[in-house]
Amino acid sequence: MMTDLTKLKIADARDLLKKGEFTSRELTEAHIAAVEASGTLNAYIEKTPDIALAQADAADAVIRAGGSKSMTGIPVGIKDLFATKGVHTQACSHILDGFKPEYESSVTQNLWDDGAVMLGKLNMDEFAMGSSNETSYYGAVKNPWRAEGSNNNYVPGGSSGGSVASVAGYAAMGATASDTGGSIRQPAAFTGTFGMKPTYGRCSRYGMVAFASSLDQAGPITRDVRDGAIMLGSMAGYDVKDSTSVDIPVPNFEAALTGDIRGMKIGIPQEYHLAGMPGEIEALWHKGIEWMKAAGAEVVDINLPHTRYALPTYYIVAPAEASSNLARYDGVKYGLRNVPDGGNLDDMYYTTRGEGFGEEVKRRIMIGTYVLSAGYYDAYYLKAQKVRRLIADDFKRAFEKVDAILTPTAPSAAFAFGEKSNDPLAMYLNDVFTVPASLAGLPGSSVPAGLSENGLPLGLQVLGKAWDEETVFRVSGVIEEAAAFSAQPEMWWR
Amino acid sequence: MSDYRIQGAKGDWEVVVGLEVHAQVISNAKLFSGASTEFGAEPNAQVSLVDAAMPGMLPTINGECVRQAVRTGLALGAQINKFSVFDRKNYFYADLPQGYQISQFKHPVVGEGIVLLDLGEGKTKEVGVERIHLEQDAGKSMHDQHPQFTYVDLNRSGVALMEIVSMPDMRSPDEAGAYLTKLRSIVRYIGSCDGNMEQGSMRADVNVSVRKPGDELGTRCEIKNVNSIRFVRQAIEVEARRQVDIIEAGGTIDQETRLFDPNKGETRSMRSKEEAHDYRYFPDPDLLPLEFDDAFIEAAQDSLPELPDVKKARFMSALGLNDYNAGVLVAEKEQADYFETLVAALAKAAKKDEAAVAVKASNWLTGDLFGALNKAGKTIANSPVTAEQGADLLVLIEDGTISGRIAKDVFEIMFETGKDAAAIVEEKGLKQVSDTGAIEKIIDEVIAANPGQLEQYRAGKDKLLGFFVGQVMKATQGKANPGMVNQLLKPKLDG
Numbered sequence: 001m002m003t004d005l006t007k008l009k010i011a012d013a014r015d016l017l018k019k020g021e022f023t024s025r026e027l028t029e030a031h032i033a034a035v036e037a038s039g040t041l042n043a044y045i046e047k048t049p050d051i052a053l054a055q056a057d058a059a060d061a062v063i064r065a066g067g068s069k070s071m072t073g074i075p076v077g078i079k080d081l082f083a084t085k086g087v088h089t090q091a092c093s094h095i096l097d098g099f100k101p102e103y104e105s106s107v108t109q110n111l112w113d114d115g116a117v118m119l120g121k122l123n124m125d126e127f128a129m130g131s132s133n134e135t136s137y138y139g140a141v142k143n144p145w146r147a148e149g150s151n152n153n154y155v156p157g158g159s160s161g162g163s164v165a166s167v168a169g170y171a172a173m174g175a176t177a178s179d180t181g182g183s184i185r186q187p188a189a190f191t192g193t194f195g196m197k198p199t200y201g202r203c204s205r206y207g208m209v210a211f212a213s214s215l216d217q218a219g220p221i222t223r224d225v226r227d228g229a230i231m232l233g234s235m236a237g238y239d240v241k242d243s244t245s246v247d248i249p250v251p252n253f254e255a256a257l258t259g260d261i262r263g264m265k266i267g268i269p270q271e272y273h274l275a276g277m278p279g280e281i282e283a284l285w286h287k288g289i290e291w292m293k294a295a296g297a298e299v300v301d302i303n304l305p306h307t308r309y310a311l312p313t314y315y316i317v318a319p320a321e322a323s324s325n326l327a328r329y330d331g332v333k334y335g336l337r338n339v340p341d342g343g344n345l346d347d348m349y350y351t352t353r354g355e356g357f358g359e360e361v362k363r364r365i366m367i368g369t370y371v372l373s374a375g376y377y378d379a380y381y382l383k384a385q386k387v388r389r390l391i392a393d394d395f396k397r398a399f400e401k402v403d404a405i406l407t408p409t410a411p412s413a414a415f416a417f418g419e420k421s422n423d424p425l426a427m428y429l430n431d432v433f434t435v436p437a438s439l440a441g442l443p444g445s446s447v448p449a450g451l452s453e454n455g456l457p458l459g460l461q462v463l464g465k466a467w468d469e470e471t472v473f474r475v476s477g478v479i480e481e482a483a484a485f486s487a488q489p490e491m492w493w494r
Numbered sequence: 495m496s497d498y499r500i501q502g503a504k505g506d507w508e509v510v511v512g513l514e515v516h517a518q519v520i521s522n523a524k525l526f527s528g529a530s531t532e533f534g535a536e537p538n539a540q541v542s543l544v545d546a547a548m549p550g551m552l553p554t555i556n557g558e559c560v561r562q563a564v565r566t567g568l569a570l571g572a573q574i575n576k577f578s579v580f581d582r583k584n585y586f587y588a589d590l591p592q593g594y595q596i597s598q599f600k601h602p603v604v605g606e607g608i609v610l611l612d613l614g615e616g617k618t619k620e621v622g623v624e625r626i627h628l629e630q631d632a633g634k635s636m637h638d639q640h641p642q643f644t645y646v647d648l649n650r651s652g653v654a655l656m657e658i659v660s661m662p663d664m665r666s667p668d669e670a671g672a673y674l675t676k677l678r679s680i681v682r683y684i685g686s687c688d689g690n691m692e693q694g695s696m697r698a699d700v701n702v703s704v705r706k707p708g709d710e711l712g713t714r715c716e717i718k719n720v721n722s723i724r725f726v727r728q729a730i731e732v733e734a735r736r737q738v739d740i741i742e743a744g745g746t747i748d749q750e751t752r753l754f755d756p757n758k759g760e761t762r763s764m765r766s767k768e769e770a771h772d773y774r775y776f777p778d779p780d781l782l783p784l785e786f787d788d789a790f791i792e793a794a795q796d797s798l799p800e801l802p803d804v805k806k807a808r809f810m811s812a813l814g815l816n817d818y819n820a821g822v823l824v825a826e827k828e829q830a831d832y833f834e835t836l837v838a839a840l841a842k843a844a845k846k847d848e849a850a851v852a853v854k855a856s857n858w859l860t861g862d863l864f865g866a867l868n869k870a871g872k873t874i875a876n877s878p879v880t881a882e883q884g885a886d887l888l889v890l891i892e893d894g895t896i897s898g899r900i901a902k903d904v905f906e907i908m909f910e911t912g913k914d915a916a917a918i919v920e921e922k923g924l925k926q927v928s929d930t931g932a933i934e935k936i937i938d939e940v941i942a943a944n945p946g947q948l949e950q951y952r953a954g955k956d957k958l959l960g961f962f963v964g965q966v967m968k969a970t971q972g973k974a975n976p977g978m979v980n981q982l983l984k985p986k987l988d989g
Contacts, residue, residue: 081550082550083549083550089549089550096549099549101548101549101550102543102548103543103548103551105550205550205552206550206551206552207550208550209549210549210550210780212779213779213780214779240554241552241554242552242554243552243553243554243555243780243781243782244779244780244781320776321779323584323774324582324584324593324594324774324776326593327584327586327592327593327594328547328549328592328593330586330588330593332588332591332646333546333547333548333591334548334549345588345644349586369774372584372774372775372776373772373774374772374774377775377776381776
């Protein structure tokens with residue numbers, strides 16, 4: 001084969017497929033081999049080569065007939081929380097053992113309608129609860145990146161750990177992911193990939209296993225900004241089956257990548273300068289600011305005064321919704337059912353849920369149940385909703401003055417396994433920069449922008465106004481170009 | 495004020511009743527899914543992915559259910575809330591697939607309204623409605639299908655219910671019964687619920703407390719899921735008695751949920767306040783707040799038919815019916831419709847004003863037809879005699895074609911065979927004889943054949959007039975015009 005097809009970007013492959021340089025079957029076979037070779041990463045928890053090849057052949061027929069669409073023939077991985085008809089869909093939880101839905105999520109259906117090819121289902125934190133992919137029932141995912149001169153493994157971030165590892169590890173050209181408080185952006189930053197969480201309501205949640213309904217949004221993980229624009233364009237769109245999806249047209253995101261941000265105003269939120277944040281993160285942020293200026297944008301200091309309340313607010317709202325969303329996993333209808341001998345209905349609940357949920361999920365169900373309980377509702381849930389409004393108002397005011405906001409994506413580079421898994425608060429701090437935009441429902445990306453001192457990827461986050469993903473893509477594209485991020489992980493796992 | 499009292503050892507007690515009525519909304523589909531809602535389907539035949547709470551499934555509101563709740567609110571003269579919110583009521587049960595019920599807690603779609611009770615003899619009473627909210631029904635647990643397992647049928651899961659919550663305004667079993675009767679009549683009039691309590695499409699939770707007249711409200715108990723008006727009345731009676739006995743024995747009432755056992759005629763505890771669920775209500779993040787505009791409300795208002803109270807008043811003022819008959823006729827929409835068709839057809843055929851024939855029509859309907867229907871175990875909806883046929887029959891009396899006496903026989907045949915009155919009269923030769931000559935001839939024959947009776951009559955035994963009338967009618971097989979017989983007979987007898 002002329003080159004390693006797995007190293008191609010979606011945009012390139014799309015053009016080469018159209019030109020007939022290779023077929024989708026060839027591209028897909030190369031990826032199926034790469035998936036097989038990526039076992040050490042533990043990114044895939046279910047492989048679907050038969051489906052992939054059938055879709056690839058169909059794509060080739062479409063291409064020959066000149067009917068190519070945006071994703072025709074492109075092999076992608078699907079996070080395990082997207083329902084895929086007849087295929088493993090468990091949000092990487094034990095409690096959904098054996099569950100294969102009879103329906104397809106709207107986001108994946110959109111991808112298949114545009115000709116994409118499914119390589120398999122990707123590992124994730126159980127029910128998307130985690131920032132390191134260590135809470136998956138199927139075991140942790142390894143970050144394809146290692147520190148310079150080290151053979152130690154690092155977490156890929158979470159919850160979309162399998163998505164980023166498959167894309168960074170050349171075992172998928174792109175992957176679906178979901179972001180509730182940072183689950184697209186933080187792992188993208190940890191793996192040198194591009195991640196985009198669109199505006200809440202841009203992608204349908206129909207067929208996405210729910211974690212926190214008012215926050216969950218699907219988005220793509222890709223190897224560059226253009227690929228992200230292409231893939232989100234396919235995933236997004238109004239859906240009558242999701243009352244919270246919004247009926248506005250999906251723009252051509254790729255067309256927004258003009259590289260021109262002259263005259264644009266970029267906000268730098270002063271509250272994001274955290275005490276004790278590693279110098280390399282501050283330095284990267286500063287670099288990003290200089291890139292903005294060099295590209296002709298005006299950099300403006302802004303204030304988002306309620307930022308420090310964002311994490312506590314998030315860790316009330318998200319568990320509250322989760323405690324209710326996860327009540328349906330009770331052993332009655334599908335998935336795991338454990339009943340002790342002679343046990344009654346309550347015994348079935350205790351045993352099934354006790355054994356079916358992991359520790360982090362149980363922790364959040366308990367937090368969520370507590371904050372919704374009589375006597376605590378006003379003090380926690382209701383107050384959190386009020387603060388959430390204030391946080392959204394902060395952004396609204398800021399966006400009266402600026403077109404986009406630039407911040408670091410995460411307060412550190414990828415960390416080692418076990419480093420934070422026994423300290424939930426330290427783990428939750430990973431989301432400190434991503435959670436506020438989630439609470440406000442705003443679009444945000446993470447762009448690979450450099451390496452840490454020990455050679456691990458770092459990302460910058462771009463936030464935009466509601467429904468203005470185009471500006472986020474445009475600014476992200478400028479960062480990508482300025483950063484000229486060309487580092488690649490060594491392929492130690494193949 | 496009701497004078498219903500529970501007589502205790504230490505004086506009289508007043509009972510205070512409030513009702514929460516769950517009324518299944520008539521709609522093409524469930525509240526948040528496209529699944530059908532027809533009663534009596536095979537278990538689990540009407541279950542969508544949403545109803546079964548499959549992972550990643552989302553509710554989407556069925557606008558028809560909202561419209562029906564708004565129409566019901568308008569029919570109760572209630573405030574309609576253009577902004578309302580769906581909340582999750584969280585609890586675990588095997589027939590609640592989501593682990594929560596989608597309901598409305600803080601912001602219901604309908605606010606305060608009024609139900610006017612008819613208490614007989616022209617007496618009425620207003621009972622306040624606190625709110626109506628929309629919610630999902632649960633599935634059904636079946637514990638009698640297997641010795642070890644409980645089976646679950648999700649056909650009902652997700653079906654739209656209106657919960658109509660009254661104020662604690664009722665003071666007797668009669669008032670509670672009248673409230674349910676009226677409410678059922680109204681929802682049936684407007685077609686928002688079929689009101690069939692035996693099928694469970696209307697059920698009541700009954701809140702009962704007792705107090706000395708004039709005192710503060712006592713502690714209430716809630717009797718869950720009572721499924722007939724008769725049982726509601728019985729449950730109130732026995733529960734009030736139970737509470738009085740406890741209080742008079744020096745005890746206190748625990749606020750709790752109870753069940754009514756109609757076989758034993760008692761209520762018993764289901765769960766106490768301590769065991770009460772903490773439902774952890776919060777706004778359902780899968781659904782936007784429910785908002786609609788004035789045009790939606792106006793369209794709902796325009797779709798309402800004439801309601802029973804208005805109809806009754808019109809029957810009395812415009813058609814001259816008495817309170818009782820008007821009340822009976824409007825209680826069921828089908829009856830009122832039948833009556834109106836009957837009156838219109840009769841007035842047209844008899845070339846008279848509706849007001850001139852309405853009372854006769856009402857008497858025939860509430861007397862003859864209702865009596866026959868009742869005896870045959872039928873309802874007005876499946877009456878073998880249509881309103882048009884009834885009008886034809888009454889016209890024959892009105893124009894003297896048949897006598898009232900013959901009309902009863904004709905009606906019986908109509909009811910049995912469904913044939914038209916005119917055809918029966920024709921076929922059986924029942925036409926009234928109004929020919930003076932013919933009647934006179936028969937009279938002469940009857941008088942000639944009964945000389946003894948004639949003598950006695952002329953000697954002053956006036957009562958024998960009836961005997962002669964009877965003989966004449968007998969001789970004509972009842973077909974002689976009775977008015978004419980009377981008119982012609984007397985002068986001849988008197989000589």
